[in-house]
Amino acid sequence: MLTQGIRRYRWWILASAVALVVLLFLPGLMSAFHTRVAQLILMSAGLALAWSILGGFSGYWSFGHTAFIGVGAFGAALLETKVDLGGPAANLVVGLLFAGLVSGVLALVIAYPLLRLRGIYFAIAMLGVSQVLGELVATLDWFQGSLGIVLPRLAPRDIEPQVFYYYLFLGLAVLTLVIGFAIKVGRIGYGLIAVREDEDTAAMMGVPTEAYKIFVFVISAVLTGMIGAAYAHSLGYITGESVFRVDFSLNMIVYALLGGIGTLAGPIIGAVIMVVLTQVLLGDLLDIHMLATGALLAVLVLLAPKGILGSVQGLLRSRRSPPRASKPAAGEAPP
Amino acid sequence: MTIFLQTLADGIVLGGIYSLAAVGFSLIFGVMGVVNLTHGIFVLCGAYGALIVWQGLGIDPLLGIPLVMAVLFVVGYAYQRTLISWAVARSSLLATLLLTFGVALMLRNIMVLVFSPDIQSITPSYAFSFFRIGALTFDLVRISALGASLALLLLLALVLNRTGLGRVIRATAQQELGARLCGVNVQHVYGLTFGVSAAFAGAAGVIIGIVLPFSPPDEVPWTINAFVVVVLGGIGSPAGALLGGLLLGVASTMTSAFIGPAFPNVMTFLILVLMLLLRPHGILGNAFAGSR
Numbered sequence: 001m002l003t004q005g006i007r008r009y010r011w012w013i014l015a016s017a018v019a020l021v022v023l024l025f026l027p028g029l030m031s032a033f034h035t036r037v038a039q040l041i042l043m044s045a046g047l048a049l050a051w052s053i054l055g056g057f058s059g060y061w062s063f064g065h066t067a068f069i070g071v072g073a074f075g076a077a078l079l080e081t082k083v084d085l086g087g088p089a090a091n092l093v094v095g096l097l098f099a100g101l102v103s104g105v106l107a108l109v110i111a112y113p114l115l116r117l118r119g120i121y122f123a124i125a126m127l128g129v130s131q132v133l134g135e136l137v138a139t140l141d142w143f144q145g146s147l148g149i150v151l152p153r154l155a156p157r158d159i160e161p162q163v164f165y166y167y168l169f170l171g172l173a174v175l176t177l178v179i180g181f182a183i184k185v186g187r188i189g190y191g192l193i194a195v196r197e198d199e200d201t202a203a204m205m206g207v208p209t210e211a212y213k214i215f216v217f218v219i220s221a222v223l224t225g226m227i228g229a230a231y232a233h234s235l236g237y238i239t240g241e242s243v244f245r246v247d248f249s250l251n252m253i254v255y256a257l258l259g260g261i262g263t264l265a266g267p268i269i270g271a272v273i274m275v276v277l278t279q280v281l282l283g284d285l286l287d288i289h290m291l292a293t294g295a296l297l298a299v300l301v302l303l304a305p306k307g308i309l310g311s312v313q314g315l316l317r318s319r320r321s322p323p324r325a326s327k328p329a330a331g332e333a334p335p
Numbered sequence: 336m337t338i339f340l341q342t343l344a345d346g347i348v349l350g351g352i353y354s355l356a357a358v359g360f361s362l363i364f365g366v367m368g369v370v371n372l373t374h375g376i377f378v379l380c381g382a383y384g385a386l387i388v389w390q391g392l393g394i395d396p397l398l399g400i401p402l403v404m405a406v407l408f409v410v411g412y413a414y415q416r417t418l419i420s421w422a423v424a425r426s427s428l429l430a431t432l433l434l435t436f437g438v439a440l441m442l443r444n445i446m447v448l449v450f451s452p453d454i455q456s457i458t459p460s461y462a463f464s465f466f467r468i469g470a471l472t473f474d475l476v477r478i479s480a481l482g483a484s485l486a487l488l489l490l491l492a493l494v495l496n497r498t499g500l501g502r503v504i505r506a507t508a509q510q511e512l513g514a515r516l517c518g519v520n521v522q523h524v525y526g527l528t529f530g531v532s533a534a535f536a537g538a539a540g541v542i543i544g545i546v547l548p549f550s551p552p553d554e555v556p557w558t559i560n561a562f563v564v565v566v567l568g569g570i571g572s573p574a575g576a577l578l579g580g581l582l583l584g585v586a587s588t589m590t591s592a593f594i595g596p597a598f599p600n601v602m603t604f605l606i607l608v609l610m611l612l613l614r615p616h617g618i619l620g621n622a623f624a625g626s627r
Contacts (some may be wrong), residue, residue, distance in 0.1 A: 295436030
């Protein structure tokens with residue numbers, strides 16, 4: 001199935017490869033500020049992709065994915081400050097892997113009970129999980145969530161930190177994209193789409209819904225946790241509040257929704273647009289930042305519920321075959 | 336023992352206010368299946384409305400309740416008939432979660448711009464009087480707030496169970512198609528439900544404004560509290576909201592008294608997650624559209 005998938009999406013893969021080559025050479029051409037924005041875009045795209053592996057494919061919208069960012073960040077930070085791993089390179093590798101492991105284990109523990117909930121109930125339960133973890137990290141002294149933790153420096157002396165983290169987030173985003181692609185074109189991807197469309201029917205047709213859901217939940221958590229650890233390092237100093245942030249959870253959804261939910265290109269497109277909009281264009285208007293984000297969100301839901309990709313595809317399709325009747329059946333009233 | 340009883344009494348008083356703040360949320364969730372994340376904003380609108388009435392007009396804030404309710408009823412009706420129904424028609428119920436969140440962000444920002452981000456409080460002349468029963472102390476304001484909450488909850492229960500409007504709302508909640516076939520204008524009923532919900536949130540806001548200090552970011556905890564209350568008590572009925580609110584109030588005062596003042600929120604969410612797992616339709620479980 002993988003080879004078929006590669007053949008089917010060969011133009012997308014080619015475009016991604018070209019984009020990757022361009023991205024590899026980009027930091028040499030940009031100012032420090034723009035490298036920082038690009039770094040943020042890559043991180044956001046990685047997070048939105050990791051969210052999409054669960055939310056986009058299976059339709060289980062998590063409203064608390066920041067739980068995994070926080071757990072990954074604090075897992076790596078506590079390990080690296082309490083245990084001497086020997087050198088920045090070891091810190092980087094072991095820290096990221098440990099962050100992924102901790103998030104993955106957490107996801108595995110909560111997966112079975114939480115994934116029995118559907119729709120809004122699952123979304124809110126995840127929000128609850130992230131809030132509980134955030135408050136616990138902030139109140140229990142052992143986590144040092146209220147004092148904060150200073151992380152060891154990772155970037156080598158001869159590389160600018162923003163360039164180093166640019167490449168780190170690029171690597172993680174590519175990893176997430178590749179894993180997402182493998183899931184999407186594989187057997188699991190089709191199973192998940194069946195779950196998204198009608199879970200009971202899928203289970204009846206023999207799709208192992210429970211196993212698939214748990215699998216992608218854990219994968220999504222591992223990737224989110226690793227990006228969270230990288231984010232913690234890029235900050236250099238973390239508190240509970242700086243990594244357990246509701247706006248992270250929300251942004252992942254918004255990016256995926258803006259670009260086109262259920263796709264892989266969508267979250268990336270959404271992240272690029274939103275980060276450029278909020279950081280570059282609205283950077284000076286902090287007073288109305290929330291107002292603008294909220295307005296954008298509302299307009300998005302009302303005007304392009306299928307995201308940019310969905311709208312573009314809809315336009316192309318209607319131009320290609322205009323006479324086909326695509327009107328809803330007459331008796332069907334909108335809910 | 337006295338500490339325990341005092342904590343229990345405080346919890347019940349607080350719980351009464353939680354109940355009133357949550358009942359509108361519960362109604363919308365039960366009738367339409369929409370999780371209205373703007374709910375906390377409606378509550379704060381009530382609180383700021385009371386502030387305006389008290390500071391600007393010099394009227395006792397409790398007397399401002401009917402005015403606040405009337406204004407918010409109109410706002411809620413218009414909100415449902417425009418934005419919410421468009422979102423439901425164009426995409427999905429889950430999308431209303433995002434839409435209402437976006438609107439909440441906008442309105443919170445506007446509140447900060449209009450009222451400043453400072454913490455406000457309303458202190459009428461009777462704000463600090465109290466009375467004692469045995470060893471227990473009761474704050475007069477909080478007791479009158481509890482009384483007002485209970486009266487308003489009773490009013491809503493009567494409207495839902497004894498009037499034509501209530502019958503139509505209940506019918507729509509049970510079977511939208513059936514109600515439509517019987518000639519009910521479902522969209523109008525949805526609008527009315529939203530209006531009623533916003534009005535009661537506003538009334539709760541007035542009471543909260545008198546009892547507790549408030550600022551624009553408080554909308555988030557009020558929305559979340561409403562959700563927890565609904566999940567605890569069960570969706571769509573004033574009795575469920577009352578039960579859930581009382582339980583939440585007692586649980587949070589008990590937690591901060593006996594476990595630690597930093598833990599009520601952890602406890603709230605722990606209860607939320609456990610309830611969702613063990614009994615998602617709440618203790619008094621009649622769930623209507625909210626459960627699927």
